[in-house]
Amino acid sequence: MRLRRLLCLPAALLLQGAPPDIAVPPAEAVRTPSGLAYRVIRPGQGGRRPTTGDFARVHFTGWGPDGAVFTNTRVQDEAPFVSLERLMPGMRESLLAMTVGEQRRVWIPEALAFAGAKGRPAGTVAMDLELLDVVPDPHQAPADVAAPPPDAAVLRSGLAFSVLKPGTGKVHPTRSSWVIVHYTGWTTDGRMFDSSLPKGNAVPLHLKGTIAGWIEGLQLMVEGERRRFWVPEKLAYQGASGMPRGMLVFDVELVGIGQ
Incomplete structure (x- = not known):
């Protein structure tokens, strides 16, 4: 660590x-x-x-x-x-x-x-x-993890989100950007399956190498912003063996944008 x-x-x-x-x-x-x-x-x-x-x-x-x-x-x-x-x-x-x-x-x-x-x-x-x-402790799932709340925005793809903290940046990442993020992921029954928080520092990722829901959702964000995403299975791991199944929920903070 x-x-x-x-x-x-x-x-x-x-x-x-x-x-x-x-x-x-x-x-x-x-x-x-x-x-x-x-x-x-x-x-x-x-x-x-x-x-x-x-x-x-x-x-x-x-x-x-x-x-x-x-x-x-x-x-x-x-x-x-x-x-x-x-x-x-x-x-x-x-x-x-x-x-x-x-x-x-x-x-x-x-x-x-x-x-x-x-x-x-x-x-x-x-x-x-x-x-x-x-x-909050990422091991404790949010109260709305089972389904998007009525005030969540829903995109044509089926991706839903709520803004948890507004950002301070002006630039949005593109599909080809490197992004630096903090994140936690839960299944809809409240099980946390991954989180960067216990590691302390944010994680650099090539956005186009992430799941489809992240590629779409993070391009809407600016630096400093935190959103909760409800990602349908077709935009997540699509039932791949060894990966979480069904709709997944992610809290994602966009810490930085690279080239």
Whole structure:
């Protein structure tokens, strides 16, 4: 998993100018009953906070008490999705209290950080967290997975979709484009059969090499957009051996468009 590799990168590869207050929380920092301290760098946009089972897209940088960086997602173009259940307790506590768009600097005591784990920073660590997006645990199927809801758009081909999050881009991919996507697929009985979210990072795909429903549907999208597609079997795997059968449901986010 790429996130795990980032957490293990040598500090020498990730060094950057450490903020002056990383060793000791400033007087104005808020303390929580667990011993965590934080200050809000930028407020969020409101809305619901993550829950423990969610996946969150987060940019984060972490410093040990000596100012050495032990992790930094900003060395990659894309912020990863992380499972809140798998994070260190202090990082999880912090994200559960944030809303999308919020950025915090948190000071995490050793007991809520690496708890003396070999090869990890000892003592209190400081982290800058930026919460960019939240999606539910992909193992929990959407309530409308069995059939498109009445307000879903239905194309002549039989492909149906709902827009879950508007995009920010202006350009649509073409059939010959490379696309970078996050996705989860379910059968109509609610079984998840594939998802990019547990892998952390989005997946590059040649659009014309995907199923017909994706070729048609993704050409309607722009970067940053997330849609739910109900894909009839004739536009999916057409009953191929070893592949999911029947209508399939996909949540797809178009992260980027290549050449």
